[in-house]
Amino acid sequence: MKLDEALQISLHSINREINNIVRQDKDVPRSSLLAESISGLIASGGKRLRPLMVVVGSRFGPSPDQRKIWRLAAAAEFIHAASLIHDDIIDGSPLRRGKPAMHTTVGVNAAVHIGNYMFARVIELVSAYSAEREKYAYDLTFIAITRLCIGEYQQLSHAFDYGMTVDQYLEKSRNKTSLLMAACLRTGALAAGASGEIAGRLYEFGDKLGLSFQIRDDLLDFTGSEEELGKPAGSDLRNGQVTLPVLYALEDPALAPRIRSIGPDTAPQEIASVVAAIKAGDAPERTEAFSRRLLNEARGIAAELSGFPAQRDLLTLLEYFGGRGR
């Protein structure tokens, strides 16, 4: 079963709300390149994890105003989609979800500013709809983007940095992935009138879940097949990204010098050989254990929320992020 079905959330409603963000903007002609580019990106798919988390979070509050929740959920996905446009430019990726990335079709300048339009449109809506006491609605925008950017800066500065610590890796991963997921749960909860304490627990849950998700993703780069990944195994290492499996493998005195010798100009055969050596050692198992430990910590938080019917949704998320839905 798909995640949205398991959570009993209508993706159709979320998608309609996302499309309305542009459609209801009187400053954008429907037939414009910008409107068509955005609707094409939205229609190209995606799991809608972030809006689903906003809706799940809202189920922990006493008064979910559905209209407001759908709007926030849509805003979360809109922000995510905008960040993908800019990510593809930053990474030089020609494809997004198997189709040409936006910057390859409309040009870099237009793509940068279409992404900016999406950010700005969300701010316009949030500032129009939110009272000052609903400052949390901005979490989805500025926290998300600031942390994402800091994560990118950290990734750039730590490229091929084999002296990076596990704590630095975790901080970068939080910034790039888990804090936005955590913010989605918290924002949904606060928008539905949940207490700050409950919203805070959901934030912690989302942080651990998201971090576990990112670590599993990093592990998959070593254990997954080219067919599963849509790119050759070891691509992260080839691009200079030092992830948790690499940090563990660096503790092996025989393997460490080979890993440290990898740089931007290393031959693909040598990288493939190092990837195979990392895969054969205990690093994948230790990484998996780390990810499982985070999931168990998240499960502990979910257990504390047993008084809420929506606890079952947290368990569904745990099951999905634990691997079955990947």
Add this chain to the structure above:
Amino acid sequence: MTTGLLQDAINLFHAELSPETGIRAGLDTTDPLLSGALKLLEDYPLPPLRSARILALYFTIVLAMERHHACHEAAPDSLTRQVLDGDYLYSLYLQMALKWKEYDFVSVLAPYIKKIQLKRAEGRPQDDLLLQGIACFMELARRKFDETG
């Protein structure tokens, strides 16, 4: 007054800027966007700290716009930084505005910033919209300030 105000705003900006970004703020005070805003802040005097904050918010947006404007001519190795710096600066602007409770600034400027992006995406930049935005905000701020004393 203008030099002091600008320096105060720069200090506020640097206090909020993450050192991890490595961003350096080079401001061109002859840029009509900046000189126009300075003139407005002189014409509508608010309490000094508030004026400095408004200017810091405003020039953070200007810096973000500059970074992204440079993307169209950036070499591949500098493109990453231009995109990232612009994104970070837009989010920093919002972070500072919320920290200082300048909600009116955000809501008044939002449609102008959005239209600037639309025009730039169409290849017909109209960056002076930002000046119109801050003029609109200053009128509102002044009116509210006069009402509440």
